[in-house]
Amino acid sequence: MATCCFRACSSLVFSASSSKPEDSISRRRMSCVLLPLQRRSFLMKSSNGHPLNAVSFQDGLSENSPIEDQIGHLSESKHNETTISITVVGASGDLARKKIFPALFALFYEDWLPEHFTVFGYARSKLTDEELRNMISGTLTCRIDKSENCGDKMEQFLQRCFYHSGQYNSEDDFAELDKKLKLKEEGRKPNRLFYLSIPPNVFVDVVRCASRHASSPTGWTRVIVEKPFGRDSDSSAELTRCLKQYLSEDQIFRIDHYLGKELVENLSVLRFSNLVFEPLWSRQYIRNVQLIFSEDFGTEGRGGYFDSYGIIRDIMQNHLLQILALFAMETPVSLDAEDIRNEKVKVLRSMRKLQLDDVVIGQYKGHTKGGKSFPGYTDDPTVPKNSLTPTFAAAALFIDNVRWDGVPFLMKAGKALHTRRAEIRVQFRHVPGNLYKRTFGTDLDKTTNELVIRVQPNEAIYLKINNKIPGLSMRLDRSNLNLLYSSRYPIEIPDAYERLLLDAIEGERRLFIRSDELDAAWAIFTPVLKELDTDKVAPELYPYGSRGPVGAHYLAAKYNVRWGDIGDEN
Ligand SMILES: NC(=O)C1=CN([C@@H]2O[C@H](COP(=O)(O)OP(=O)(O)OC[C@H]3O[C@@H](n4cnc5c(N)ncnc54)[C@H](OP(=O)(O)O)[C@@H]3O)[C@@H](O)[C@H]2O)C=CC1
Numbered sequence: 001m002a003t004c005c006f007r008a009c010s011s012l013v014f015s016a017s018s019s020k021p022e023d024s025i026s027r028r029r030m031s032c033v034l035l036p037l038q039r040r041s042f043l044m045k046s047s048n049g050h051p052l053n054a055v056s057f058q059d060g061l062s063e064n065s066p067i068e069d070q071i072g073h074l075s076e077s078k079h080n081e082t083t084i085s086i087t088v089v090g091a092s093g094d095l096a097r098k099k100i101f102p103a104l105f106a107l108f109y110e111d112w113l114p115e116h117f118t119v120f121g122y123a124r125s126k127l128t129d130e131e132l133r134n135m136i137s138g139t140l141t142c143r144i145d146k147s148e149n150c151g152d153k154m155e156q157f158l159q160r161c162f163y164h165s166g167q168y169n170s171e172d173d174f175a176e177l178d179k180k181l182k183l184k185e186e187g188r189k190p191n192r193l194f195y196l197s198i199p200p201n202v203f204v205d206v207v208r209c210a211s212r213h214a215s216s217p218t219g220w221t222r223v224i225v226e227k228p229f230g231r232d233s234d235s236s237a238e239l240t241r242c243l244k245q246y247l248s249e250d251q252i253f254r255i256d257h258y259l260g261k262e263l264v265e266n267l268s269v270l271r272f273s274n275l276v277f278e279p280l281w282s283r284q285y286i287r288n289v290q291l292i293f294s295e296d297f298g299t300e301g302r303g304g305y306f307d308s309y310g311i312i313r314d315i316m317q318n319h320l321l322q323i324l325a326l327f328a329m330e331t332p333v334s335l336d337a338e339d340i341r342n343e344k345v346k347v348l349r350s351m352r353k354l355q356l357d358d359v360v361i362g363q364y365k366g367h368t369k370g371g372k373s374f375p376g377y378t379d380d381p382t383v384p385k386n387s388l389t390p391t392f393a394a395a396a397l398f399i400d401n402v403r404w405d406g407v408p409f410l411m412k413a414g415k416a417l418h419t420r421r422a423e424i425r426v427q428f429r430h431v432p433g434n435l436y437k438r439t440f441g442t443d444l445d446k447t448t449n450e451l452v453i454r455v456q457p458n459e460a461i462y463l464k465i466n467n468k469i470p471g472l473s474m475r476l477d478r479s480n481l482n483l484l485y486s487s488r489y490p491i492e493i494p495d496a497y498e499r500l501l502l503d504a505i506e507g508e509r510r511l512f513i514r515s516d517e518l519d520a521a522w523a524i525f526t527p528v529l530k531e532l533d534t535d536k537v538a539p540e541l542y543p544y545g546s547r548g549p550v551g552a553h554y555l556a557a558k559y560n561v562r563w564g565d566i567g568d569e570n
Pocket residue numbers: 090091092093094095096123124125168196197198199200202226227228305
């Protein structure tokens with residue numbers, strides 16, 4: 001990546017996809033209601049993507065090209081149709097197998113993909129089409145609640161999947177890919193989506209090769225870029241600069257899969273479509289907000305990647321901060337992507353840079369429980385024995401604006417903890433002059449309202465309230481007004497990658513991160529990350545499977561806060 005500036009990079013970009021997407025969400029909904037039997041995504045395509053007369057900077061089909069010869073028999077009508085080619089770069093990898101191919105299949109199964117589409121896997125591993133299909137077939141699943149024709153649908157999907165082996169920095173290999181794509185596109189107007197499911201050191205190589213040799217000659221070309229987007233402000237800005245030598249900002253879809261999670265998507269609905277929440281959404285009524293991520297497993301298998309990033313970069317700077325921005329932003333002018341992203345940037349730019357005093361870091365150590373041994377972080381053979389990389393962090397962040405002045409936004413993220421969960425907790429202020437304070441005793445904190453948005457697992461939104469226990473005496477009780485998704489909506493919730501892939505196909509950028517958002521996000525964390533590195537701050541050790549370092553409680557106490565997840569197993 002760092003070498004990109006020394007290459008003779010063309011300043012030409014992929015054929016741009018600059019037209020404004022329609023409100024595809026409402027279109028989606030309408031299509032479900034009105035046209036259940038049609039291929040729904042066709043309703044959305046026309047205005048999303050691309051000017052019809054887009055010009056490519058790549059050589060298009062020349063009159064006598066071999067490809068043209070091969071597709072020359074195609075009827076005129078196909079030239080008026082569109083098709084989409086989705087290339088998963090890094091197809092042999094973990095994310096591609098576990099998430100991307102299954103998400104594409106789920107979209108196909110539910111008829112969200114256009115009628116004409118092809119999926120290509122691209123990686124260095126030598127695989128045949130059949131071997132790719134065998135590899136991914138093991139990971140495809142049908143929804144539990146809809147499994148008719150599952151086997152047939154899988155077969156149909158797999159027949160649309162192909163593989164091309166190539167190096168990530170070889171322009172020739174991408175030119176070969178382009179030929180294969182053209183064959184499958186059969187003369188239709190192609191739109192092309194590249195998913196970079198590869199380590200970040202090869203992002204720019206791939207974008208350079210693909211832009212020069214495999215961009216769509218007449219349709220749109222978009223690139224989904226996976227995190228990490230750099231490791232601090234400078235490296236992130238450099239990555240953006242390099243990508244923009246080949247792509248316009250419109251074509252870059254920086255993915256943060258937490259933004260595709262159902263409950264994160266619902267956050268704005270909850271807040272902006274319910275009168276009971278929005279008026280309370282400020283320092284006047286909210287005492288603190290907590291963003292909690294925990295996993296009950298370690299870095300197993302990903303220690304190599306993780307050790308150069310650590311939990312702050314892996315989870316806080318992106319997933320939790322994105323949720324925070326959505327939670328705290330002002331009402332956007334509309335649901336248009338740019339309006340929403342403008343509001344998110346404003347909040348991020350109003351945030352104070354994180355101070356070292358407001359951070360606690362930890363690292364898990366080996367632990368034996370019930371006769372079973374769990375490895376410590378540094379027992380991972382891909383992790384240096386003396387690594388100081390945090391696998392846990394807690395942080396107190398502040399937004400210095402009118403709405404949130406003085407309200408602590410506490411983040412906590414950790415691996416190898418006692419439970420797996422991701423949630424947002426909103427702790428409200430005490431009720432002024434509370435009539436029932438005598439009944440509550442002295443610990444008023446225990447009686448304040450708390451809104452919990454449980455992102456996973458077992459999605460739910462619940463509000464802790466005080467209630468009278470039925471009977472003749474006046475006894476109060478804490479109860480939950482509980483919207484438990486599994487009871488209210490007994491359907492399988494789509495995986496985040498499904499929503500995000502569909503949005504990228506439709507050109508809907510709302511859930512992807514714009515470069516100025518990224519800059520603002522790194523500005524908050526970069527100084528403290530530098531201090532942790534240069535001062536070689538040692539993380540507090542915590543046993544695998546525990547609740548993490550005790551320092552997290554002191555940090556919360558400094559701001560008069562109690563972590564809401566302690567003692568709340570709901
Ligand atoms: N896995 C996950 O759960 C998540 C991953 N991500 C991000 O997604 C991307 C892909 O992740 P993941 O699938 O886990 O990654 P992998 O380590 O599995 O790499 C993907 C593919 O890239 C190729 N590759 C691996 N290492 C190198 C290297 N040093 N140089 C060049 N090519 C290499 C390999 O393919 P081949 O050898 O065949 O070319 C490999 O199959 C990364 O950016 C990661 O940070 C983000 C969120 C979660």
